[in-house]
Amino acid sequence: MSQKEPTDSNEKIIDVPYEQIDPQTLRQMIEEFITADWSDFGAEHSELEGKIDQVLRQLKEKRAKVVFNLESKAANIVKT
Numbered sequence: 001m002s003q004k005e006p007t008d009s010n011e012k013i014i015d016v017p018y019e020q021i022d023p024q025t026l027r028q029m030i031e032e033f034i035t036a037d038w039s040d041f042g043a044e045h046s047e048l049e050g051k052i053d054q055v056l057r058q059l060k061e062k063r064a065k066v067v068f069n070l071e072s073k074a075a076n077i078v079k080t
Contacts, residue, residue, distance in 0.1 A: 012070035018059045021066065029066065030055045033077040 018026055034051045055077065058064035068075045 013067050014070065016066040016068050016075065018066050026066075027052065029075060029077060 021029070030052050031048070033055060034048065055064060058079070059066070059077075062080060064077055064079050066075060066077055
C-alpha cells in the first residue's frame with residue numbers, strides 16, 4: 001500500500017491496490033459505490049453488471065482507485 005497525501009491535517013488516507021482485495025469484497029465495494037451515485041437504480045440485473053464492469057475497467061486503467069481512511073476505517077472508490 002502506498003501512502004497518499006492527507007487531504008486534511010488529521011486525516012490519513014492510503015491507496016489500496018484493488019488487486020489485493022478479495023474479489024467478492026471488491027465486488028461489494030463496487031456495488032455500494034454504484035448504488036450510492038445511482039439512487040434511482042432499479043432491479044435490472046444487467047444494468048448493475050454493466051456498471052460493475054465499467055468500474056472494474058476504470059480501476060484497471062487507473063482512472064479510479066480504492067482508498068482507505070485510517071481515521072474512519074472506511075474504504076471507498078474514488079475517480080483519479
